[in-house]
Amino acid sequence: MTQGFLVTNRSIRWFLMALALFTAVVAFGSEASGAGLISTSLVKTLGKTLCLCLVAVAMDVVWGYCGILSLGHFAFFGIGGYAVGMWLMYARTEGIVMSSLSAQVIPSTPTEVSDAIGSQIFGVVGSSDFPMIWAFAHSLPLQLLMVVLVPGLLALVFGWLAFRSRVTGVYLSILTQAMTLALSLYLFQNDSGLRGNNGLSGLQNIPGFEQTSQATISLVFFLASALALGLGYILFAWIVAGKMGSVVKGIRDNEARVRFLGYRVEGYKLFVFTLTAVVSGIAGALYYPQAGIINPAEIAPIASIYLAVWVAIGGRGRLYGAVIGAALVSLLSSWFTGGGAPDVNLGFYLIQWTDWWLVLLGLSFVCVTLFFPKGIGGLFDYIVRKPS
Amino acid sequence: MSSLLEVSGVSKTFDGFRAINDLSIQINEPELRAIIGPNGAGKTTFMDIVTGKTIPDVGRVVWGERNETLLGLSEAEIANKGIGRKFQKPTVFEEQSVRQNLAMALKNPRGPFAVLFHRKTAQGAARIEEIAEEVGLTNQLTRTAGELSHGQKQWLEIGMLLAQDPRLLLVDEPAAGMTAEEREKTTDILRRAAQTRAVVVVEHDMEFVRRLGCKVTVLHEGHVLAEGSLDHVTADPTVIDVYLGRADA
Numbered sequence: 001m002t003q004g005f006l007v008t009n010r011s012i013r014w015f016l017m018a019l020a021l022f023t024a025v026v027a028f029g030s031e032a033s034g035a036g037l038i039s040t041s042l043v044k045t046l047g048k049t050l051c052l053c054l055v056a057v058a059m060d061v062v063w064g065y066c067g068i069l070s071l072g073h074f075a076f077f078g079i080g081g082y083a084v085g086m087w088l089m090y091a092r093t094e095g096i097v098m099s100s101l102s103a104q105v106i107p108s109t110p111t112e113v114s115d116a117i118g119s120q121i122f123g124v125v126g127s128s129d130f131p132m133i134w135a136f137a138h139s140l141p142l143q144l145l146m147v148v149l150v151p152g153l154l155a156l157v158f159g160w161l162a163f164r165s166r167v168t169g170v171y172l173s174i175l176t177q178a179m180t181l182a183l184s185l186y187l188f189q190n191d192s193g194l195r196g197n198n199g200l201s202g203l204q205n206i207p208g209f210e211q212t213s214q215a216t217i218s219l220v221f222f223l224a225s226a227l228a229l230g231l232g233y234i235l236f237a238w239i240v241a242g243k244m245g246s247v248v249k250g251i252r253d254n255e256a257r258v259r260f261l262g263y264r265v266e267g268y269k270l271f272v273f274t275l276t277a278v279v280s281g282i283a284g285a286l287y288y289p290q291a292g293i294i295n296p297a298e299i300a301p302i303a304s305i306y307l308a309v310w311v312a313i314g315g316r317g318r319l320y321g322a323v324i325g326a327a328l329v330s331l332l333s334s335w336f337t338g339g340g341a342p343d344v345n346l347g348f349y350l351i352q353w354t355d356w357w358l359v360l361l362g363l364s365f366v367c368v369t370l371f372f373p374k375g376i377g378g379l380f381d382y383i384v385r386k387p388s
Numbered sequence: 389m390s391s392l393l394e395v396s397g398v399s400k401t402f403d404g405f406r407a408i409n410d411l412s413i414q415i416n417e418p419e420l421r422a423i424i425g426p427n428g429a430g431k432t433t434f435m436d437i438v439t440g441k442t443i444p445d446v447g448r449v450v451w452g453e454r455n456e457t458l459l460g461l462s463e464a465e466i467a468n469k470g471i472g473r474k475f476q477k478p479t480v481f482e483e484q485s486v487r488q489n490l491a492m493a494l495k496n497p498r499g500p501f502a503v504l505f506h507r508k509t510a511q512g513a514a515r516i517e518e519i520a521e522e523v524g525l526t527n528q529l530t531r532t533a534g535e536l537s538h539g540q541k542q543w544l545e546i547g548m549l550l551a552q553d554p555r556l557l558l559v560d561e562p563a564a565g566m567t568a569e570e571r572e573k574t575t576d577i578l579r580r581a582a583q584t585r586a587v588v589v590v591e592h593d594m595e596f597v598r599r600l601g602c603k604v605t606v607l608h609e610g611h612v613l614a615e616g617s618l619d620h621v622t623a624d625p626t627v628i629d630v631y632l633g634r635a636d637a
Contacts, residue, residue, distance in 0.1 A: 239504065243504075244500070246488045246491065256479075257475070260463055261493050262498050264462070264464045264499075265464070267499065
């Protein structure tokens, strides 16, 4: 079935070919390969963009296909980032502490080592004790498990409570936003155990690969992000292509009808919500080592709203639309806000894009919603005729 | 013929309005039954109660040979017991093809994982063809349901009901908005379905009910006013008074 599904879905093959081509161009043009055409910082930006595309694809499945406007998927993304960031920070600090302690004549006890690591990490919030949630931080496999487990369990419990009570539409969006806000506010606290508003930093340094150049590390993460996007895309495309897709789209279009056909709608919503949350977590775990830093502001509700904006602009209900929207808007956003776009002097007023980008984004969102509800992806309908 | 569905002594009040008042109806299998009544007689609420959308204040709703109660079950559980429901307004999945609509309704395991790993089978495809044939949509299988005419959508929804293979079909105003020719075809479909299962048709249109040629239950203010053949109930003076005597009947 999987084979047949790949053969019969042209848009998936096109997408995978485009992704492979893009990945190859970046890989061969990068500094790590010696060509040096693409700077390491650009490789990082592109790698991060691929992760954003992946979380956008997940968002498209939960919103565009299943009709759940979740304003929490960027929180799951952030949780994935925190989970992997904890190991990165712990292991690196451990390495630094060990090498400085090794100069001492008397070998340090494990407690001393642990205290030294703790005060290194938590000194910034006036603490040196390891909170409970750092229990697994020493172990990469366990933290990687957390990348999947924590967003998955949170989505499962939250979704179960919300869907079981048949909360739908805007009320559900508000609930998910409240969850996101609560999480972000909690993380801002110094005693949250995750360094408050300082967040986790130095994540671009991979423990055990201190001698490896950032050029190589960034390329590896770029390739991993491309692979994750490709696999995630295939997974979701497979899910929405078959009978599952029929039911999920049915829930979006007429939930009651699906119920009266004998499907337990709650179970389906929970499945989609949880699976997309897990994929969002994985995307976040790949994103933040490339970003180098994660702090609670990343999880703020606005980030999840942006996610919805990307999907809407790219085109809901088609996976490549989500990819286009996320890539285009996030790259444009960093171009405009990073000082890349030249200011426009109107004589009486100077338009500085760092201030006006949000206005431009807001306007384009309104325009897309009003005039092009199918988004940018909808343009493909004019080019490619649907096979009947 | 045995009793399939037994609704007894059911009442339901919405904000002080008695939508259903001590209602008792018994449906046999197989049977074709028409329920008529003026607006607000409680026809749709009756369907809501049987299908689990509304929970009555008092009364019993009992199903099948083992006399299971349907009260407290979810809509999906009741649907899987073998009760299919057609809405008044045709509700099909407009963005999906006729075939996908029927495939979704086809009697198969309903859990998310069973559906995720569902494979199309030859029997499934044959069953879809069969149902499409039955409701006259054989040539429309690849079309998007949203493109169908109003009458075709109604038939598709009836087809989806048949695909569920229910023991009881609850059909809400199937002939609304149909041409005379389409009505005739709808009557045929329902009559054929009622040869092997119980079919309950809620209808306003007396001509349509006459063509069904079945036992009729007249509802009024949430209560059974009269029951019997159409000629019998239309001769009933109370029925004439509340329903047939009215100008809009």
